[in-house]
Amino acid sequence: MGFKPVRHASGQSRVQCICDDCGREEVVCADFQNRNGFAKQAVPKLQKIGWAYVSRRLRCLSCEAKRKANHMKDKVETVVEKPDAPKEPSRAQKREIILWLGEAYDAAKGCYVAGETDHTVAETLNVMPGWVVNIREEFFGPDGSNEDLAALKQDIAAQITAVEAFQKDLQARLLQIGSDLGGMKALRDRLAKIEQAVGPRVMKRVS
Ligand SMILES: [Zn+2]
Structure with a gap:
Protein backbone atom coordinates (compact mmCIF):
# COMPACT_ATOMS: atom_id res chain seq x y z
CA MET A 1 0.00 0.00 0.00
CA GLU A 81 -18.85 12.91 28.54
CA LYS A 82 -19.51 13.98 32.10
CA PRO A 83 -16.66 14.69 34.45
CA ASP A 84 -16.07 11.64 36.61
CA ALA A 85 -19.27 11.21 38.56
CA PRO A 86 -18.61 9.23 41.74
CA LYS A 87 -19.58 5.58 41.27
CA GLU A 88 -20.10 4.85 44.96
CA PRO A 89 -21.69 6.82 47.78
CA SER A 90 -19.37 8.00 50.51
CA ARG A 91 -19.79 6.60 54.03
CA ALA A 92 -21.57 9.79 55.07
CA GLN A 93 -23.93 9.52 52.09
CA LYS A 94 -24.66 5.87 52.91
CA ARG A 95 -25.52 6.79 56.50
CA GLU A 96 -27.76 9.59 55.27
CA ILE A 97 -29.57 7.33 52.84
CA ILE A 98 -30.13 4.70 55.55
CA LEU A 99 -31.39 7.34 57.98
CA TRP A 100 -33.75 8.78 55.43
CA LEU A 101 -35.03 5.38 54.32
CA GLY A 102 -35.81 4.68 57.99
CA GLU A 103 -38.42 7.45 57.73
CA ALA A 104 -39.53 7.03 54.13
CA TYR A 105 -39.78 3.24 54.04
CA ASP A 106 -42.24 1.12 56.00
CA ALA A 107 -40.26 -2.06 56.62
CA ALA A 108 -43.26 -3.80 58.22
CA LYS A 109 -45.44 -3.25 55.16
CA GLY A 110 -42.50 -3.67 52.79
CA CYS A 111 -43.19 -0.50 50.86
CA TYR A 112 -42.50 3.23 50.78
CA VAL A 113 -44.79 5.44 52.82
CA ALA A 114 -47.16 7.68 50.89
CA GLY A 115 -45.47 10.06 48.49
CA GLU A 116 -41.98 8.57 48.78
CA THR A 117 -40.03 6.63 46.16
CA ASP A 118 -36.38 5.85 45.40
CA HIS A 119 -36.38 9.04 43.33
CA THR A 120 -37.81 11.35 45.95
CA VAL A 121 -35.23 10.11 48.47
CA ALA A 122 -32.40 10.51 45.96
CA GLU A 123 -33.62 14.00 45.10
CA THR A 124 -33.92 15.07 48.73
CA LEU A 125 -30.41 13.87 49.57
CA ASN A 126 -28.98 14.92 46.19
CA VAL A 127 -27.51 11.47 45.52
CA MET A 128 -27.71 8.98 42.65
CA PRO A 129 -31.06 7.12 42.59
CA GLY A 130 -29.13 3.87 42.01
CA TRP A 131 -27.48 4.21 45.42
CA VAL A 132 -30.86 4.51 47.11
CA VAL A 133 -32.09 1.46 45.21
CA ASN A 134 -29.09 -0.62 46.32
CA ILE A 135 -29.27 0.37 49.98
CA ARG A 136 -33.07 -0.01 50.09
CA GLU A 137 -32.82 -3.50 48.56
CA GLU A 138 -30.06 -4.53 50.97
CA PHE A 139 -31.33 -3.13 54.28
CA PHE A 140 -35.05 -2.44 53.88
CA GLY A 141 -37.07 -4.31 51.31
CA PRO A 142 -38.54 -4.41 47.81
CA ASP A 143 -39.67 -1.32 45.98
CA GLY A 144 -42.95 -3.10 45.23
CA SER A 145 -45.29 -0.20 45.69
CA ASN A 146 -45.96 2.52 48.18
CA GLU A 147 -48.99 3.39 50.23
CA ASP A 148 -50.28 5.65 47.49
CA LEU A 149 -50.31 2.74 45.08
CA ALA A 150 -52.01 0.50 47.62
CA ALA A 151 -54.70 3.14 48.10
CA LEU A 152 -55.08 3.52 44.35
CA LYS A 153 -55.49 -0.24 44.01
CA GLN A 154 -58.28 -0.22 46.59
CA ASP A 155 -59.92 2.69 44.85
CA ILE A 156 -59.93 0.91 41.51
CA ALA A 157 -61.31 -2.26 43.08
CA ALA A 158 -64.18 -0.25 44.58
CA GLN A 159 -64.87 1.40 41.22
CA ILE A 160 -64.97 -1.96 39.48
CA THR A 161 -67.51 -3.22 42.01
CA ALA A 162 -69.66 -0.12 41.45
CA VAL A 163 -69.53 -0.43 37.66
CA GLU A 164 -70.37 -4.12 37.87
CA ALA A 165 -73.44 -3.32 39.99
CA PHE A 166 -74.47 -0.69 37.45
CA GLN A 167 -74.07 -3.22 34.64
CA LYS A 168 -76.29 -5.72 36.48
CA ASP A 169 -78.94 -3.07 37.02
CA LEU A 170 -78.82 -2.13 33.34
CA GLN A 171 -79.19 -5.74 32.30
CA ALA A 172 -82.26 -6.09 34.54
CA ARG A 173 -83.75 -2.93 33.05
CA LEU A 174 -83.07 -4.13 29.51
CA LEU A 175 -84.90 -7.35 30.30
CA GLN A 176 -87.81 -5.31 31.67
CA ILE A 177 -87.89 -3.13 28.56
CA GLY A 178 -87.82 -6.24 26.40
CA SER A 179 -90.80 -7.72 28.20
CA ASP A 180 -92.70 -4.40 28.12
CA LEU A 181 -92.08 -4.16 24.41
CA GLY A 182 -93.24 -7.77 23.93
CA GLY A 183 -96.48 -6.92 25.79
CA MET A 184 -97.11 -3.84 23.70
CA LYS A 185 -96.54 -5.70 20.45
CA ALA A 186 -98.94 -8.42 21.55
CA LEU A 187 -101.53 -5.74 22.26
CA ARG A 188 -100.96 -4.16 18.87
CA ASP A 189 -101.44 -7.54 17.17
CA ARG A 190 -104.66 -8.15 19.09
CA LEU A 191 -105.98 -4.75 18.05
CA ALA A 192 -105.11 -5.50 14.44
CA LYS A 193 -107.10 -8.74 14.61
CA ILE A 194 -110.09 -6.97 16.15
CA GLU A 195 -109.89 -4.34 13.42
CA GLN A 196 -109.97 -7.02 10.75
CA ALA A 197 -112.89 -8.82 12.41
CA VAL A 198 -115.02 -5.72 12.80
CA GLY A 199 -114.34 -4.38 9.32
CA PRO A 200 -113.36 -0.91 8.08
CA ARG A 201 -116.80 0.65 8.06
CA VAL A 202 -117.59 0.00 11.70
CA MET A 203 -114.16 1.21 12.69
CA LYS A 204 -114.80 4.50 10.84
CA ARG A 205 -118.04 5.03 12.66
CA VAL A 206 -116.40 4.32 15.98
CA SER A 207 -113.65 6.83 15.36
ZN1 LIG B 1 -9.95 4.56 0.51
Whole structure:
Protein backbone atom coordinates (compact mmCIF):
# COMPACT_ATOMS: atom_id res chain seq x y z
CA MET A 1 0.00 0.00 0.00
CA GLY A 2 1.01 3.60 -0.31
CA PHE A 3 3.14 4.45 -3.32
CA LYS A 4 4.41 2.11 -5.98
CA PRO A 5 6.42 3.24 -9.00
CA VAL A 6 5.12 1.94 -12.32
CA ARG A 7 6.26 2.54 -15.85
CA HIS A 8 3.53 3.43 -18.28
CA ALA A 9 3.42 1.82 -21.75
CA SER A 10 4.49 5.17 -23.14
CA GLY A 11 7.69 4.94 -21.10
CA GLN A 12 6.65 7.74 -18.73
CA SER A 13 7.30 7.08 -15.06
CA ARG A 14 4.27 7.14 -12.87
CA VAL A 15 3.30 6.36 -9.32
CA GLN A 16 0.56 4.02 -8.35
CA CYS A 17 -1.08 5.35 -5.19
CA ILE A 18 -3.07 2.95 -3.06
CA CYS A 19 -5.47 3.97 -0.29
CA ASP A 20 -4.26 2.46 2.97
CA ASP A 21 -7.84 2.07 4.18
CA CYS A 22 -9.75 0.60 1.25
CA GLY A 23 -7.14 -0.25 -1.38
CA ARG A 24 -8.52 2.09 -4.04
CA GLU A 25 -5.88 2.98 -6.62
CA GLU A 26 -4.96 6.13 -8.46
CA VAL A 27 -2.07 6.58 -10.86
CA VAL A 28 -0.35 9.95 -11.19
CA CYS A 29 2.64 11.14 -13.15
CA ALA A 30 5.80 11.38 -11.06
CA ASP A 31 9.45 10.86 -11.66
CA PHE A 32 10.44 7.87 -9.61
CA GLN A 33 14.10 7.97 -10.55
CA ASN A 34 14.43 9.93 -7.37
CA ARG A 35 13.50 7.22 -4.82
CA ASN A 36 12.58 9.54 -1.99
CA GLY A 37 11.06 12.22 -4.14
CA PHE A 38 8.19 10.54 -5.92
CA ALA A 39 5.83 10.58 -2.96
CA LYS A 40 6.53 14.30 -2.61
CA GLN A 41 5.57 14.80 -6.23
CA ALA A 42 2.54 12.57 -6.04
CA VAL A 43 1.01 13.91 -2.82
CA PRO A 44 0.09 17.41 -4.09
CA LYS A 45 -1.50 15.83 -7.17
CA LEU A 46 -3.48 13.47 -4.96
CA GLN A 47 -4.52 16.28 -2.63
CA LYS A 48 -6.04 18.08 -5.59
CA ILE A 49 -8.45 15.17 -6.00
CA GLY A 50 -9.24 14.99 -2.29
CA TRP A 51 -6.77 12.36 -1.12
CA ALA A 52 -4.80 12.88 2.09
CA TYR A 53 -1.42 11.76 3.36
CA VAL A 54 -1.39 12.06 7.13
CA SER A 55 1.07 10.36 9.50
CA ARG A 56 2.47 8.34 6.59
CA ARG A 57 -0.97 6.97 5.83
CA LEU A 58 -2.53 7.51 2.43
CA ARG A 59 -6.30 7.80 2.18
CA CYS A 60 -8.62 8.24 -0.77
CA LEU A 61 -11.32 10.92 -0.87
CA SER A 62 -14.05 8.83 0.76
CA CYS A 63 -11.79 7.23 3.40
CA GLU A 64 -10.46 10.66 4.35
CA ALA A 65 -14.03 11.97 4.67
CA LYS A 66 -14.85 9.01 6.93
CA ARG A 67 -11.76 9.63 9.07
CA LYS A 68 -12.67 13.29 9.49
CA ALA A 69 -16.26 12.41 10.42
CA ASN A 70 -15.08 9.90 13.03
CA HIS A 71 -12.64 12.41 14.39
CA MET A 72 -15.43 14.96 14.82
CA LYS A 73 -17.63 12.36 16.49
CA ASP A 74 -14.88 11.46 18.96
CA LYS A 75 -14.41 15.13 19.73
CA VAL A 76 -18.13 15.64 20.38
CA GLU A 77 -18.32 12.55 22.57
CA THR A 78 -15.36 13.69 24.61
CA VAL A 79 -17.05 17.01 25.23
CA VAL A 80 -20.39 15.44 26.16
CA GLU A 81 -18.85 12.91 28.54
CA LYS A 82 -19.51 13.98 32.10
CA PRO A 83 -16.66 14.69 34.45
CA ASP A 84 -16.07 11.64 36.61
CA ALA A 85 -19.27 11.21 38.56
CA PRO A 86 -18.61 9.23 41.74
CA LYS A 87 -19.58 5.58 41.27
CA GLU A 88 -20.10 4.85 44.96
CA PRO A 89 -21.69 6.82 47.78
CA SER A 90 -19.37 8.00 50.51
CA ARG A 91 -19.79 6.60 54.03
CA ALA A 92 -21.57 9.79 55.07
CA GLN A 93 -23.93 9.52 52.09
CA LYS A 94 -24.66 5.87 52.91
CA ARG A 95 -25.52 6.79 56.50
CA GLU A 96 -27.76 9.59 55.27
CA ILE A 97 -29.57 7.33 52.84
CA ILE A 98 -30.13 4.70 55.55
CA LEU A 99 -31.39 7.34 57.98
CA TRP A 100 -33.75 8.78 55.43
CA LEU A 101 -35.03 5.38 54.32
CA GLY A 102 -35.81 4.68 57.99
CA GLU A 103 -38.42 7.45 57.73
CA ALA A 104 -39.53 7.03 54.13
CA TYR A 105 -39.78 3.24 54.04
CA ASP A 106 -42.24 1.12 56.00
CA ALA A 107 -40.26 -2.06 56.62
CA ALA A 108 -43.26 -3.80 58.22
CA LYS A 109 -45.44 -3.25 55.16
CA GLY A 110 -42.50 -3.67 52.79
CA CYS A 111 -43.19 -0.50 50.86
CA TYR A 112 -42.50 3.23 50.78
CA VAL A 113 -44.79 5.44 52.82
CA ALA A 114 -47.16 7.68 50.89
CA GLY A 115 -45.47 10.06 48.49
CA GLU A 116 -41.98 8.57 48.78
CA THR A 117 -40.03 6.63 46.16
CA ASP A 118 -36.38 5.85 45.40
CA HIS A 119 -36.38 9.04 43.33
CA THR A 120 -37.81 11.35 45.95
CA VAL A 121 -35.23 10.11 48.47
CA ALA A 122 -32.40 10.51 45.96
CA GLU A 123 -33.62 14.00 45.10
CA THR A 124 -33.92 15.07 48.73
CA LEU A 125 -30.41 13.87 49.57
CA ASN A 126 -28.98 14.92 46.19
CA VAL A 127 -27.51 11.47 45.52
CA MET A 128 -27.71 8.98 42.65
CA PRO A 129 -31.06 7.12 42.59
CA GLY A 130 -29.13 3.87 42.01
CA TRP A 131 -27.48 4.21 45.42
CA VAL A 132 -30.86 4.51 47.11
CA VAL A 133 -32.09 1.46 45.21
CA ASN A 134 -29.09 -0.62 46.32
CA ILE A 135 -29.27 0.37 49.98
CA ARG A 136 -33.07 -0.01 50.09
CA GLU A 137 -32.82 -3.50 48.56
CA GLU A 138 -30.06 -4.53 50.97
CA PHE A 139 -31.33 -3.13 54.28
CA PHE A 140 -35.05 -2.44 53.88
CA GLY A 141 -37.07 -4.31 51.31
CA PRO A 142 -38.54 -4.41 47.81
CA ASP A 143 -39.67 -1.32 45.98
CA GLY A 144 -42.95 -3.10 45.23
CA SER A 145 -45.29 -0.20 45.69
CA ASN A 146 -45.96 2.52 48.18
CA GLU A 147 -48.99 3.39 50.23
CA ASP A 148 -50.28 5.65 47.49
CA LEU A 149 -50.31 2.74 45.08
CA ALA A 150 -52.01 0.50 47.62
CA ALA A 151 -54.70 3.14 48.10
CA LEU A 152 -55.08 3.52 44.35
CA LYS A 153 -55.49 -0.24 44.01
CA GLN A 154 -58.28 -0.22 46.59
CA ASP A 155 -59.92 2.69 44.85
CA ILE A 156 -59.93 0.91 41.51
CA ALA A 157 -61.31 -2.26 43.08
CA ALA A 158 -64.18 -0.25 44.58
CA GLN A 159 -64.87 1.40 41.22
CA ILE A 160 -64.97 -1.96 39.48
CA THR A 161 -67.51 -3.22 42.01
CA ALA A 162 -69.66 -0.12 41.45
CA VAL A 163 -69.53 -0.43 37.66
CA GLU A 164 -70.37 -4.12 37.87
CA ALA A 165 -73.44 -3.32 39.99
CA PHE A 166 -74.47 -0.69 37.45
CA GLN A 167 -74.07 -3.22 34.64
CA LYS A 168 -76.29 -5.72 36.48
CA ASP A 169 -78.94 -3.07 37.02
CA LEU A 170 -78.82 -2.13 33.34
CA GLN A 171 -79.19 -5.74 32.30
CA ALA A 172 -82.26 -6.09 34.54
CA ARG A 173 -83.75 -2.93 33.05
CA LEU A 174 -83.07 -4.13 29.51
CA LEU A 175 -84.90 -7.35 30.30
CA GLN A 176 -87.81 -5.31 31.67
CA ILE A 177 -87.89 -3.13 28.56
CA GLY A 178 -87.82 -6.24 26.40
CA SER A 179 -90.80 -7.72 28.20
CA ASP A 180 -92.70 -4.40 28.12
CA LEU A 181 -92.08 -4.16 24.41
CA GLY A 182 -93.24 -7.77 23.93
CA GLY A 183 -96.48 -6.92 25.79
CA MET A 184 -97.11 -3.84 23.70
CA LYS A 185 -96.54 -5.70 20.45
CA ALA A 186 -98.94 -8.42 21.55
CA LEU A 187 -101.53 -5.74 22.26
CA ARG A 188 -100.96 -4.16 18.87
CA ASP A 189 -101.44 -7.54 17.17
CA ARG A 190 -104.66 -8.15 19.09
CA LEU A 191 -105.98 -4.75 18.05
CA ALA A 192 -105.11 -5.50 14.44
CA LYS A 193 -107.10 -8.74 14.61
CA ILE A 194 -110.09 -6.97 16.15
CA GLU A 195 -109.89 -4.34 13.42
CA GLN A 196 -109.97 -7.02 10.75
CA ALA A 197 -112.89 -8.82 12.41
CA VAL A 198 -115.02 -5.72 12.80
CA GLY A 199 -114.34 -4.38 9.32
CA PRO A 200 -113.36 -0.91 8.08
CA ARG A 201 -116.80 0.65 8.06
CA VAL A 202 -117.59 0.00 11.70
CA MET A 203 -114.16 1.21 12.69
CA LYS A 204 -114.80 4.50 10.84
CA ARG A 205 -118.04 5.03 12.66
CA VAL A 206 -116.40 4.32 15.98
CA SER A 207 -113.65 6.83 15.36
ZN1 LIG B 1 -9.95 4.56 0.51
